[in-house]
Amino acid sequence: MTQHKTFGPALHVERAEGAHLHLRGGKQIIDGISSWWVNTHGHCHPKIVEAVQEQAAKLEQVIFAGFTHDPAENLTRKLLSKVRESFENCDGVPLQHVFYSDSGSTAIEVALKMAIGYHDNAGEQRTKVIALEGGYHGDTFGAMSTGERGVFNALYEPFLFEVKHIPYPHKGQEMRTLQWLDKWLNRYGKDTAAFIFEPIVQGAAGMRMYPAKLLKKMAEMCREYGVLLIADEVMTGFGRTGTMFASSQAEIVPDLLCLSKGLTGGFLPMGATLAPRKIYNAFYHDEKAKQFFHSTSFTGNPMACAAALASLEIWDEEPVLQSIQTIGEHHRKAAGWYSARPDITDVRVKGSIFALDVRDDVSGYLSSIAQEIYDFMLDNGVLLRPIGNTVYILPPYCIDEQDLERIYETLWRSLDSLRDEGLQQAA
Template sequence: MSESPVWHPFWQHGLGQPVTRVTRAEGAALYTAEGRRVIDAVSSWWVTTHGHCHPRIVEAIREQAGQIDQLIFAGWTHDPAEDVARGLTAILPPELTRVFFSDSGSTSVEVALKMALGFWAHSGEPRHRILVMEHSYHGDTIGAMSVGERGVYNAPYDPLLFDVGRIPFPVGDGANTIEALEAACCDRPAAFIVEPLVLGAGGMMMYGAGVLAAMAEVCRRHGVLFIADEVMTGWGRTGTLLACEQAGVVPDILCLAKGLTGGSMPLAVTLAREPIFQAHWSTDRAKTFYHSSSYTANPIACAAARANLAIWREEPVRERIATLGARQQAGLDRLAVLPGIRNPRRCGTIIALDVEDPAGGYLSALAPRLMALFREAGVLLRPLGNTIYVMPPYCISAEDLTRVHDAIADAVAVVLKG
């Protein structure tokens, strides 16, 4: 077979590592062209919640594809989008009254930033500065990269990125973060964007709900919009539907994607409080919120999201999440005592640990070695440098999860031998 013309994301083709062809997926398992069964321990980049090819979601996609496949959403609408919007407002905080559709986590963040800047511009008090937390990751479009950590992800594009104010990651009780945010808010920025409780691509860095609540309170007192990027942390990953729930926080703007469709289709939403919508409501067309894509609120993707919402209403999803969290903790306890393991941590269904490495960081030489060992063991894990994390679908069996934890123990022992 000739070389594939496909250019894979976040993949250095020059290293000559194999690219695995998957022909089928079901539940927490992937099946390769060679007939191997591989446990998907990262939910295929954190999107698959209930398992691959969930029958209810598959049937919803099949049915919708024969009715309306695509529709312009500027001044037109359809039942799947209306049902998803109403379903979201029914289960999310009532203060979040408006639902804006987009295509991915990155674009949901772009929408949030534009909503925040538009709010201030149309309120007659133009504010332009955005505050961010260091080590954050919010996506790969220009605005999303601008509010993320600067480094290997985006160094070539730095000339295009706008300046932001950076707040340090919480240490201990988070006093360092709160003090810095308090000082930065005195300059009247437009908004503060944060990944609640867990910084995903930054290395699964975790902080407490008390810090999240304190940050939101600082923003409230200073009139700074609080944007919660729950693209990864939402849909039960941290143990609750939203990570913000654990802090009693209702953001001004909320970003959701990934698990919105159960991981089956690309779809995102940005929810906003009513004053943000009202700042754009006008008889003046110049105040229109000028953002869209061709596939905004695609009916097939919305049908998948509608099925996902039904699963959350009608199936014991929260019980599955609690069970998975307990099993993850048991596995973490076993891994934490192994030689070379540092900073074992868990938040809800996510566990993470660092493998001792003097170099460390995202470009740690341990990452490709670990990935190869996991592949040989029939487990899909993708370390973030020397950080190994497990974030499986909620349907994963106890046996498969034990296999994942065993694969980590075995792989760490091998790489630490040199």
């Protein structure tokens, strides 16, 4: 996702602490995007550091097929209890099994394979998958197939499998989305294995936000036809949208829940795909050919498990949800100021996420203002990485008011500078 010819040299990070990155040469930068949305409690949280150090000295890695260990078992118990708690009062079957992999993309691949395999092992060959237009689910081939087709993957298009994309529910067009889905389900509902979506916020599409109620409705419609719901909470999981998991705001328990990024507090790479017993049971068979065929060498890595367990314990020991709420309050205040700017549209906030669109002749990923804002912010000690003409702030939850104010203020100046440049060019 970087054009090396034009992007400039990479910055050399020596260490990090809390919301700050420390560069070689002494410069300090506020990490306004949680290092690509992975970090939750701040960099090098001492509890996670200690857990990983301790685990590294005991058991660093072992085959996780036919073997097990404390970190994986303790994490699984903890994760499932957090999930149970978060989805209390939501509609659906409890998630009781976890498949560990090593990234968001692999968590998605696993979910897709489970969905297709579940139906097949139950004697139903469902060959279709539907996804929400604009989604991003990763860069492996299955994940790319389900994601938005665009400049990111145009080259690989002939190699991607067919996925039908439901029109995105832009404001005022929600009925169109529901009508499309209704028509599809009437025709192909029984051939459709799964519906994959990023619940309520589409990250890479530009932090696009849509109503939880609409997702609930779409989920209910899919359920009538036995279409499995795959919630991609790789970005939205672990508090980003104000609740532990975004799907709970739509009051649904997904059939397959994909997690990564914040799972380890952003400390180590890890993916997890959670499934209910019925999906586990579909592969539980006397026949070897019916097993779930998927392996990743580092599945259940003990150090990643230890990091994830420590991270989940931090949720119990520190007021993390309260911090997210406070970040949201600051964002909403800032949203008020930014909404008054004529060069800005659609200022939006959900949980700890703040986003706005800059008016530009070229909207979307190829807009050149992303680079200009990125450079300006970095020169002024803040890491933001706009997506085309969308600028967003997605900070670690430990960020303090002073750093948040600094981000808003620097972004304001960055937009002024863009505007003045535009005026100069026009003159």
